[in-house]
Amino acid sequence: MITVDSLTRSYGAHAAVDHVSFTAEPGRVTGFLGPNGAGKSTTMRVIVGLTDPSSGTAEILGRRFADLPNPGREVGVLLDASAQHAGRTGREVLRINARLMGLPASRVDAMLDLVGLTDEEAGRRVRNYSLGMRQRLGIASALLGDPSVLILDEPANGLDPAGIRWMRDLLRGFADDGGTVLLSSHLLNEIEVVADDLVVIGQGRIVAAGTKQSLLASGETLVRAADATALGEALSAAGLTATATDGGLLVTADSARVGQVAFAAGIAVTELRAADGARLEEMFLELTASTSREGAAA
Amino acid sequence: MSTTLSPTVAPASPGVHADGGARRLAKRPGSGATDGTPERIPFGRVLLVELQKMFDTRAGFWLMASIVIASVIATGATVLLGDRDSLSFDSFAAAVGSPMSIVLPVVGVLAVTSEWSQRTALSTFTLLPSRRTVIGAKLVDVLAIGAVSMLLALGIGAFGNLVTSLVTGNDAVWDITASTFAKIVLANELGMLLGFALGLVFRSSPAAVVGYFVVNFVLPGISGALASSQHWWAEHAGWFDLNQTRFLLFDSNLTGEQWAQLGITTLLWIVVPFLVGLRLVMRTEVK
Structure with a gap:
């Protein structure tokens, strides 16, 4: 369960996130949708305490992220798959994280297995990983502590179609087991296949939110x-x-x-x-057009 | 309208879900996690993990190895090239001490900056949101590495001293007291702290390393030049110039006034940047 309440983050006069409120429920995949630069990543960084909010609150499982005693055991986070030490092997990255969380080393192998990284790949240094492999490593790291909440920023980036399918099934299964999933994307098609609920953000503001059915029904x-x-x-x-x-x-x-x-x-x-949900798609295209460089042409 | 990303991708698995999350999160097989609220991460564990992070990359390993390698080279060079009849333990301590005074501050810098240069801060601070705890653990580790390295270096120097006495047939001269050694350790720990503080301020490996060398090698030159033309500066530089008194620790006995100067300059050059840097680390967003 993630509760975001009137969250605002300003940079000078510019509000990157402007009074954003939404809830991500357990047992459901919540898609966080918006064009690039709409404030998705900033919102997610505030939720996990990497950025301080200017005002408003964000709580996970009823607590601020910073107040979670061992966050990795309750919340799996993947914000940027490339943010790993290039000189460590995939296995070392997971071992360090497992050690900090107080998990047995066997958990590392279980997660490598789960995300489909072979022994040989796990022994390679992260600098030699493709983006898709980094995403898999990031997912493994997020799932390591067996959390009940997942927060993923654009996890499908760099995955091939089979990888996207795998990711979708994984998130579906996670939510069906009672987990909370907050998943961001700038692609409507990508997110509407897996999400139960949608939160659409544009220029820092929520422009639409609700169940996928209600938003897609035209x-x-x-x-x-x-x-x-x-x-x-x-x-x-x-x-x-x-x-x-x-x-x-x-x-x-x-x-x-x-x-x-x-x-x-x-x-x-x-x-x-x-x-079909032409309204949602049109709204999304308008959003994208007004913020993207293709705006004039769209 | 097609809702799939690609023709090869079938719709999501038919996980029907209507209970709105009333079900408990089912534990997957192989799960090491327990139910309920987990315990707070103990500080000792953070210390060990941060220590491991300093050694377990190729760059980190060779940096640490260079401490031993530099000590061996310095000792070997002293035995081979020094005037063997006049060599004493003190000569070896000085020889191994000088590479230490360059390598150890870099260890201090990189302990902090690699989190930002390699962008691991993102995962470090999401697994342990208390940035103060992480920085505290790094600080303790860095100081411990400094002390252990100095012991190691001194051991290698002692070995060199023994070898020399075997070569010359003279008795080995052990002319270093515990307090002399303690001062050398202190001088190097201060260097590491300076590096650590600059690391916090800059959060970038190149900027902080360059910053350290400017403070350590460029500023003394400027201070010296100023002292030669400015009588007042020549008299009082000790109160402002960290290096003047810190370097004295390596080979002299300090007067009470010099200890006071060391305290003031440490405050000025190490404590203040450390606090400023810590504040920056606490407040800036991690991207």
Whole structure:
């Protein structure tokens, strides 16, 4: 359980994080979504006590991170997979962390196994690791203390598709076992596959938060029929707004109502379903556009 | 709309989940963790882990090894090149002492700065949020390394002294008292502390090492030049120049006034930077 309450972090006059509040619940994967520079990493650094907040609070399991007696045993953190001593081997990195947490050395081998780093790879110095291997090592380190909360900043960076799949299954399993997962990403697609809840941040502020279903549901229906023109006429006759999209019609009504109208008009539909979360994606694109360098083109 | 990242990636495993986290976190096999709130990390463990971190990289290992290597070379050179008939234990102590006075402060600097240069501070401070504890453990380790290194160096010097007496047939001259040795150790520990404090202030290996050498080798030159033209400075430099009195520790007996000067300059050059650096480390964000 992570509770962030009205968290603000300012640099001079600029608020990188501006009154951010959200909760990450146990048993659920909370996706922390926002374009680069939106304040995701700063928020996460404040949560784990690496950055002091200007105001507001962040608590994990009911306590400030700094008050956790042995944080690694309760919270697994991976903020930057590259932040490891280049001259240590992967195994040495884990051994040191295990020793500090007071864990037996056997735990190191168990975690190497879990993240799929071979003996040979674990014996290599981190400077020779690919980004994907560093992410796996970072995950191993985060899971070492068998925590009940995971905080991961862009963990899918550098992973290949199979690695992303593996990571997703791992996080799903962790949450299904009752763990809390807070996971950030700047890619909507990446996060919507695994997250149960979404917190969307832009320019330091929360712009949307809730369960994935509620955010992705657009309240619109996509309908297709062989005779799109007749269907369009029938829908407008019924007082519904329909806009043409890619061979189909996007209707501001639920699918039951749209189906009735088509049925009454005797039109056979070829597809009828709730439209995708276009609103979330559009909102996210707008956010990205207004903060990214492609803004003018988007 | 496709919700997958790539055609080869299938949707997430069908972990149906509706209980909102009422379930306890199931312990995975091989878990070494126990239930309930874990105990606070004991300071002794932090000391050992920080000590291990100073030795277990290639750079760290060779830095530590260089203490022994430099002592052996200095002792060997003294036996081979010195005027053997007049060599005493004191000559060897001086010979091994000078490389120590360069290597040990670098140990002090790197103990702190490697956390930032290698960016390990990120994981160090998330596993142990009390930065004061981490810095405290490093400080104790650094001072212990200084004392052990000096004992080691002196042992190697003593061996050189014995070898010399075997070569010349003269009796070995043991002309170092415990208090002389203690002063040499103190001088080197002060050097390490200066390095440590500069490490805290700069949190960057190159900046802090250069800073140390400026303080140690450039400032004495400037102070000397100033003293030769400025009568007042020549008289009073001892109250401001750490090196003047610290260097006396290596080979002289200090007067009461000189001890006072050592105290003042230590405060000025070591304690103040240390406190400033500690404050910076406590407050700055770790990225």
